Amino acid sequence: MARPQPRPLGRVLGIDPAAAGATGFAVIETDGRDCRVLHYGAAKPLRGASPAGRLAGIHKLVAKLLQDFSPDAVAVESSFAALNVRSALLLAEVRGVVLLAAAQSQVPVESYSPREIKAKVAGSGQASKQQVQVMVRSQLQMKELPQPHDAADAMAVALCHIHSQRVRARMVRALSPRDAS
Amino acid sequence: MARPQPRPLGRVLGIDPAAAGATGFAVIETDGRDCRVLHYGAAKPLRGASPAGRLAGIHKLVAKLLQDFSPDAVAVESSFAALNVRSALLLAEVRGVVLLAAAQSQVPVESYSPREIKAKVAGSGQASKQQVQVMVRSQLQMKELPQPHDAADAMAVALCHIHSQRVRARMVRALSPRDAS
Numbered sequence: 061m062a063r064p065q066p067r068p069l070g071r072v073l074g075i076d077p078a079a080a081g082a083t084g085f086a087v088i089e090t091d092g093r094d095c096r097v098l099h100y101g102a103a104k105p106l107r108g109a110s111p112a113g114r115l116a117g118i119h120k121l122v123a124k125l126l127q128d129f130s131p132d133a134v135a136v137e138s139s140f141a142a143l144n145v146r147s148a149l150l151l152a153e154v155r156g157v158v159l160l161a162a163a164q165s166q167v168p169v170e171s172y173s174p175r176e177i178k179a180k181v182a183g184s185g186q187a188s189k190q191q192v193q194v195m196v197r198s199q200l201q202m203k204e205l206p207q208p209h210d211a212a213d214a215m216a217v218a219l220c221h222i223h224s225q226r227v228r229a230r231m232v233r234a235l236s237p238r239d240a241s
Numbered sequence: 242m243a244r245p246q247p248r249p250l251g252r253v254l255g256i257d258p259a260a261a262g263a264t265g266f267a268v269i270e271t272d273g274r275d276c277r278v279l280h281y282g283a284a285k286p287l288r289g290a291s292p293a294g295r296l297a298g299i300h301k302l303v304a305k306l307l308q309d310f311s312p313d314a315v316a317v318e319s320s321f322a323a324l325n326v327r328s329a330l331l332l333a334e335v336r337g338v339v340l341l342a343a344a345q346s347q348v349p350v351e352s353y354s355p356r357e358i359k360a361k362v363a364g365s366g367q368a369s370k371q372q373v374q375v376m377v378r379s380q381l382q383m384k385e386l387p388q389p390h391d392a393a394d395a396m397a398v399a400l401c402h403i404h405s406q407r408v409r410a411r412m413v414r415a416l417s418p419r420d421a422s
Contacts, residue, residue: 110344111340112340112341112343112344112350113344115337115340115341115344116341116344116345119341119345139330145326145329148326148329148330148333149320149329149330149333150333151333152329152330152331152332152333152334152337153333153334153336153337153340154337155334155337156296156333156334156335156336156337156338156341157337157338157341159292159293159296159334160293160296160297160300160337160338160341162293163291163293163294163296163297164297164300169293
């Protein structure tokens with residue numbers, strides 16, 4: 061069975077979800093070679109918001125980004141490496157809302173573990189936050205280090221998705237029969 | 242500081258979220274003494290739906306129930322007792338979407354652990370699924386055992402919320418200064 065050819069990537073919305081702190085977001089565009097960042101930031105939950113109210117805030121943010129930037133894919137950090145079970149579960153609730161927003165906009169969504177993101181973007185699953193920031197800056201040809209680190213992490217997950225798609229596209233090409241031309 | 246008096250409960254939407262199986266739901270009404278079930282069931286995810294697509298299905302279901310029945314509160318089972326971390330995280334994603342739907346409809350939402358639900362509804366945190374079904378049937382004066390068990394679990398979480406609210410209301414009355422009349 062022939063695998064479907066992955067379409068060339070244009071825009072990716074990266075989300076670094078947070079249960080209590082700020083949720084990072086970044087819109088990255090690629091022409092197939094170079095990548096640049098169109099928009100990024102980090103959104104803190106409103107003071108005094110209930111847990112459900114915080115989820116509503118994050119859903120609104122992601123839905124707005126999807127509407128404003130029409131990305132071809134959403135890439136989101138998975139929560140499997142969180143420090144303790146309670147935070148991991150809270151983080152998974154946030155992730156659920158991000159996945160929902162993507163599904164509601166009919167945009168495909170992929171999850172990547174923190175280790176995978178570091179390995180793909182900074183060359184090692186053990187890379188520090190600073191090493192990730194430096195590599196993100198270099199790959200996006202930014203003048204300054206991306207700030208805050210939640211936004212840098214969102215750029216990293218978007219870049220990780222772009223790298224993964226490139227590798228998949230290369231594999232598909234390598235595995236397909238050659239053109240008769 | 243005086244605590245706000247809990248308003249008398251009318252309708253509660255109980256949700257027993259499931260990551261892979263069927264999500265149970267039940268709408269329970271109380272006049273302050275007796276409880277009865279208005280509507281219940283269990284919704285399986287569509288075959289072949291992506292994880293994000295499943296979340297969208299559950300969000301749609303809960304939003305529709307909120308719209309159709311205008312409950313005063315949503316009660317949802319928490320995922321802290323799930324068997325393994327992976328299922329617990331998937332379950333938390335579903336929970337996130339349920340909490341979101343409640344927040345979007347501005348309906349307050351409370352979470353209860355499986356142990357707490359069994360203790361409040363069946364008298365013991367160790368109660369079996371069958372014991373819960375029997376107690377739910379009795380408290381809701383149903384002719385038959387509630388089926389499927391996902392729906393019975395949703396009735397149980399709604400009843401658990403009603404019991405908790407009654408206890409809270411009694412405590413508030415006990416702690417408030419007596420009327421001068």
